[in-house]
Amino acid sequence: MKTVCVVGASLAGLLTARALRGQGYAGRLVVIGEETHRPYDRPPLSKDYLKGVIGEADLALEGDGEDPAIEWRLGVAATGLDAAARRITLSDGTSIAADGIVIATGAAARRLPGTEGLRGVHTLRTLDDARALRGDLETAGRLVVIGGGFIGAEVAATARELGLDVTLVESGEAPLAGVVGLTMAHALAELHEKRGVRLIRGAYVTEVTGTGRADGVRLADGTHLPADVVVVGIGATPSTGWLEGSGVELGDGVVCDEGGGTSVPGIVAVGDCAAWFDPALGRHHRIEHWTGARQRATVAAATLLSGGTARPEPARPAYFWSDQFDVKIQFIGHARDADTVTVEEGDPAHNSFLAVYRQGDRPVAVLGVNQVRLFTRWRRHLETAPAQTG
Amino acid sequence: MIPACPLASLPRGEALRLDVDPPIAVFHTDDGDIFAIDDTCTHQDASLADGWLEGCEIECPLHASRFDLRTGQVDAPPAKRPVRTHRVVVEDGVICVVPSDAPPNLPPGVTLKGQA
Ligand SMILES: Cc1cc2nc3c(=O)[nH]c(=O)nc-3n(C[C@H](O)[C@H](O)[C@H](O)COP(=O)(O)OP(=O)(O)OC[C@H]3O[C@@H](n4cnc5c(N)ncnc54)[C@H](O)[C@@H]3O)c2cc1C
Ligand code: FES
Numbered sequence: 054m055k056t057v058c059v060v061g062a063s064l065a066g067l068l069t070a071r072a073l074r075g076q077g078y079a080g081r082l083v084v085i086g087e088e089t090h091r092p093y094d095r096p097p098l099s100k101d102y103l104k105g106v107i108g109e110a111d112l113a114l115e116g117d118g119e120d121p122a123i124e125w126r127l128g129v130a131a132t133g134l135d136a137a138a139r140r141i142t143l144s145d146g147t148s149i150a151a152d153g154i155v156i157a158t159g160a161a162a163r164r165l166p167g168t169e170g171l172r173g174v175h176t177l178r179t180l181d182d183a184r185a186l187r188g189d190l191e192t193a194g195r196l197v198v199i200g201g202g203f204i205g206a207e208v209a210a211t212a213r214e215l216g217l218d219v220t221l222v223e224s225g226e227a228p229l230a231g232v233v234g235l236t237m238a239h240a241l242a243e244l245h246e247k248r249g250v251r252l253i254r255g256a257y258v259t260e261v262t263g264t265g266r267a268d269g270v271r272l273a274d275g276t277h278l279p280a281d282v283v284v285v286g287i288g289a290t291p292s293t294g295w296l297e298g299s300g301v302e303l304g305d306g307v308v309c310d311e312g313g314g315t316s317v318p319g320i321v322a323v324g325d326c327a328a329w330f331d332p333a334l335g336r337h338h339r340i341e342h343w344t345g346a347r348q349r350a351t352v353a354a355a356t357l358l359s360g361g362t363a364r365p366e367p368a369r370p371a372y373f374w375s376d377q378f379d380v381k382i383q384f385i386g387h388a389r390d391a392d393t394v395t396v397e398e399g400d401p402a403h404n405s406f407l408a409v410y411r412q413g414d415r416p417v418a419v420l421g422v423n424q425v426r427l428f429t430r431w432r433r434h435l436e437t438a439p440a441q442t443g
Numbered sequence: 444m445i446p447a448c449p450l451a452s453l454p455r456g457e458a459l460r461l462d463v464d465p466p467i468a469v470f471h472t473d474d475g476d477i478f479a480i481d482d483t484c485t486h487q488d489a490s491l492a493d494g495w496l497e498g499c500e501i502e503c504p505l506h507a508s509r510f511d512l513r514t515g516q517v518d519a520p521p522a523k524r525p526v527r528t529h530r531v532v533v534e535d536g537v538i539c540v541v542p543s544d545a546p547p548n549l550p551p552g553v554t555l556k557g558q559a
């Protein structure tokens with residue numbers, strides 16, 4: 054291979070580029086990124102960066118003096134792909150042909166239809182989003198967060214710590230229920246309510262009100278929640294629009310085998326944009342967490358360099374973390390596979406506990422809340438347990 | 444030199460945190476080597492003694508950057524800076540740490556107690 058082109062200059066793209074070098078690839082390495090920034094870390098955007106505890110320099114993902122000989126093309130987006138010729142067209146009108154392509158375009162925040170052009174309404178995915186939100190929160194008194202996923206829950210917590218009046222509107226029974234299951238989601242919801250977040254459950258937003266600038270949120274039952282700032286946290290969709298019609302198979306993201314190979318030889322996909330086949334689950338699954346990108350970058354690089362013959366190690370179960378208030382939340386596995394969940398250490402009422410999810414006798418997921426040491430042991434246990442297939 | 448604990452009370456595969464400022468973590472590897480490093484991850488405020496020890500590497504319990512206990516070097520983000528290492532001596536069956544006089548690489552937002 055003489056030229057490898059990585060599309061997407063963030064976590065998955067940078068780590069795969071590095072892994073390619075680490076695995077001996079010495080050819081030309083081009084990284085294309087739509088954002089003008091060098092790769093930066095997103096998790097702090099809803100936490101310490103938003104709170105003002107850390108600055109932009111702290112977000113950089115590259116180490117000092119690191120130089121994996123990358124040709125950066127920042128501020129240009131890939132707009133199309135001719136998969137057979139492995140040629141990528143770019144937003145500046147040029148194109149680039151490569152022997153190997155890494156698709157790492159991540160995901161983009163879903164927007165609430167009808168809020169376009171209304172000031173004071175934010176989504177949070179990029180550094181530019183975070184700068185804008187941080188600026189707006191400085192003068193705001195009331196925040197309404199729509200959607201109780203991780204980003205919504207984290208923004209609510211951070212804004213509360215900044216002293217704002219915060220309302221979180223969740224359409225389900227409790228925030229994060231889809232990930233941690235209902236029982237534990239109730240425990241985490243309580244954590245928010247105890248710290249003064251007003252939680253509205255089972256509510257649908259029909260409209261963000263205001264002319265020119267948002268002044269509130271209207272719910273389906275007619276309730277009007279006044280707001281100076283509105284954050285929409287209703288999930289993210291894989292950024293794969295540029296691949297439509299390219300011949301690369303798309304589903305919920307780029308459809309990949311268990312090594313990251315796409316339907317087209319010489320093209321791999323990794324990170325939030327990619328749905329790898331997960332043998333333990335028996336289906337394709339898109340992981341939208343930091344460690345997913347990190348673990349899979351090495352595998353994707355090996356798949357690309359070996360032409361797909363490298364045999365990946367069995368995938369580790371997905372692990373992620375979230376920081377909300379003074380609480381460190383850690384989770385590994387799949388709660389939906391579980392029949393039972395038991396608190397095995399601590400007490401949810403005291404913001405420190407560990408819960409184990411089991412299918413029959415077999416642990417399938419673990420939730421840790423301020424239980425870092427014990428959680429690490431459980432994580433090790435789940436990661437090293439022989440993978441069960443089928 | 445800071446006495447940590449009797450060698451016999453730190454089994455292989457285990458770690459110990461010393462509540463000095465900044466805290467120091469002492470590890471006894473599966474191969475029987477003993478290492479000491481600053482306990483606080485260089486990325487954020489995590490205790491490396493709570494991490495996952497594998498060979499001569501400790502994986503941060505929060506975001507999984509791995510530090511080489513011999514050199515302090517980090518393998519991959521999110522941590523970018525090495526962790527400070529300390530010399531260890533075992534005297535009369537007691538593990539002792541000789542604190543480094545190099546400046547620590549504390550994460551942003553974490554300061555020495557004396558300077559807080
Ligand atoms: C606010 C926030 C908080 C988070 N907190 C946590 C957390 O606490 N724990 C956790 O585990 N995970 C967290 N995550 C998730 C984690 O950040 C993602 O899993 C990770 O960023 C995925 O990396 P990626 O490189 O696949 O995608 P991304 O980081 O989304 O990067 C994709 C890049 O590709 C670029 N791109 C898109 N389309 C094109 C195109 N056509 N051409 C060129 N470039 C393109 C984008 O501009 C972007 O820079 C958080 C995410 C956000 C947004
Ligand atoms: S706190 Fe150690 S890697 Fe983040």
